[in-house]
Amino acid sequence: MTVRPFRHCKQHIASIAGRYGDALSPLVVYRAAIAAGHLREDLQQMRALQPLEELHNKLKTFRPPPVPVSPPNAHPDIASDPGKGLWEKMIFMLSRADPPVDDKLKNLEGVPRGVYLFGGVGCGKTLLMDTFFDCAPLQHEEKRRVHFLEFMLEVHQRMHQLRQGHPEMGDPVPQVAFDIASSTKLLCFDEFQVTDVADALVMRRLFHLLFQSGLVMVATSNRPPRQLYQNGIQRESFLPFIDELEQRCHCYDLDSDSDYRMLAQISSGAGMYVHPLNDETRQQVESLFRGLLAGDRTCPQTIRLGGRDVEVPLAGINKKVARFTFDGLCGKPLGAEDYLGIAASFHTVLVEDVPLLTLNDINQVRRFITLVDAFYDNHVKLIISAAVAPEHLFMPEGQGSCQMSSKGARGYVPATQDEVFAFARTLSRLNEMRSHAYLIRAAAGGHLLAREAMPVILFETDSIISEKEANDLFTSYDVDASGLLELPEVHLLLQDLTERRVGHRNVMEAQVQHAFRSMDANDNGEVSRSEFLKWVNTSLANLKLTQTA
Structure with a gap:
């Protein structure tokens, strides 16, 4: 079964709503999608659904505090003073004193906490939030789902309009917060991030007022809260926002190596084993490698294992994806420890140009068997380009004779019944490693076994x-x-x-x-x-x- 991106949550919810009625919830939708074959169960996603499920149930009876008839009193805003320079305005706004003690968040005991999901790309954050949003028990106009950068752009545009239309107003942030809170109970943000100083200038005050109004926030992000606006200008003035974010949201780390975009790409036909070796399959491997990198830069890298190094011809700087040739892995005197070191360093490995193997290549055969065993046991996703189909990859001939080696030297090749038997297991494992079930297991379990068993250091080659x-x-x-x-x-x-x-x-x-x-x-x-x-x-x-x- 292939991985099918679960992008049509609304249609799926509509198709099952009649069966579940008021019992419809994020967890129900997720399990129904698994039963229908749209998704495979993921333990981390199931755990992350728990706070979303709890929030869903609380929203059924939630009544936010009444919004004031008018926004809080505005205060003089230096940003509206034409006599002040831009830098002076920015420093003033960032260095404003924290809200006084009596202006801290209060009387929110009855307001359910939101959820802040963070983790790497492709781990399912947006899927979970969209599933929650689409079945949230609120009227359509009471909830909104928006990309965070788009939301902040709207905020800045609204502030500009207010300053232009009402220069006497002063600080427009209270009015913007009032307008949002008057119409919205639930805000869902995709890709919550803070890199722009202009956003940081207003976020602490804006979200303080939104949280105090009883607004519930759900967000996805690649960063944990404490890493937002890292190393930004006057970041210490931004930290109160992080404190209130953690106070008003359950923060959940999906912490998974699972990249379901990658799994969908592979399972949709990109292929884990391509043959024969020609321009078409080389281009296929190249496209797959670039897709797995998702724009990440590459360079040669080195794995340091105790007293020796294993050279990695090409790998992503941030993505744990590496690319080798067969000769580079199996034509050199490498052993189990070396392959385990690779398994500890990368979750996906491409091995190119695997030739037809015979008894003349017995050392390469043995290393290839060891490599596949190491990768299989540690859930590495192995992508191969080879001269022939898997079932024809190893063609033993005879039980031991004087033969011409692949290097051109004549020598004795011993009887190799054990290797023939072992390669049958290798072939079985190669077939399993191409299966959807293995990919899901690899994505859920990652390459953690080798990492725990042996410490390795990975660094860019020639970077010393x-x-x-x-x-x-x-x-x-x-x-x-x-x-x-x-x-x-x-x-x-x-x-x-x-x-x-x-x-x-x-x-x-x-x-x-x-x-x-x-x-x-x-x-x-x-x-x-x-x-x-x-x-x-x-x-x-x-x-x-x-x-x-």
Whole structure:
């Protein structure tokens, strides 16, 4: 059975509404979709549905507090003062004092808490929210589902209209909040994110008023609340919004490697095993690889396993998808530990150009058997391009003789009954790994077994910084020329390295503290040049490292 994206929630709900009547709920819809073959059950999604189910039931009897006849008194707004510059306005708005104690959220005991779902792309956040929204027990005009960036654009446009039409009003945020709360009980936001300073300027006050009015919010996001507006200007002034968000919403981390967009792409015909080797299948593999990356940048990477390295020719910088040739994996003296290291580092592996194998290639056959076993046991999604169909991949001839090897050397090939038997198991596993059931199991279980069993370090090949580069880095970021790096200077260094790698400067405070402690060998609160150089040599000295255990 193929994965069919569950995009027609309204039609599905309409088709089952008559059977369930008032008992219709997100959980009922989800289970009915599984029974109908639209979805496969996902444990993380089922768990995330619980707070949505509870909210659904509470909304049946929810009566929000009455909205005031008029909006709260507006306060003078420096943003309306033509004598103030843009920067001055922004700093003023960001540095406003927190609401006084008597203006904190209060008297909301009867208002149900919303739900904030966060997790990686493709894990089903939007599916769950849309399912909840479409069967929410409210009138159509009392609920709204909107992309968060679109919502904030509307807010800014409405604020501009109010300033133009009513310059005497002052701060337009209370009026905007009043207008929203007067017509809406439930707001569902897709892709909740805060990257724009203009949004951050108004969100704390706007959502404080919306929450106080009794509005219920459900949102999806790629980030947990505490990472919203990370490293933004005057972020400490934005933190009260996060506090109130966590107060008014159950925050649930789907925390799953399941990417159902990817599963749908593969199961819809992209193929887990393509043959023969020609321009068409090479293009098919290339398209699939690019689709799995979803725009992520790629580079050669290296897996460090104890005292040796395994080279990865190409892999996503953020997506855990890698690409190898058969000769690169099975034509070299690699073993089970190496393949387990790959399984711990990537959830999807493409292996290209697998040839027809015979007894002349017995070492490659043995390594391929070990590779498939390692990937199968650790739920890795394996995509193969090969010269022949799976059932013809290994063609043993004879039981042991003097034969010409694939490298052109004549040598004795021993009897290989064990390999013939083992390859039959490998063929069975390859067929299972192409099945929809395996893909779902792999998506739900991830590649966690190998990760737990063996710590590995994955980093970009050729990213190790030379001693000269390290010295130059130290000098560049020792901005006060004191001969020492202090915490703010280390923070700036990590931000710049992160920007070079992934295109943004978001570095968590915990990462900065960890890096600083690692550098500060004598724990005196400062990092000397020698300490920095030692840190470079021992930890590869860059943020291109991904610790996978």
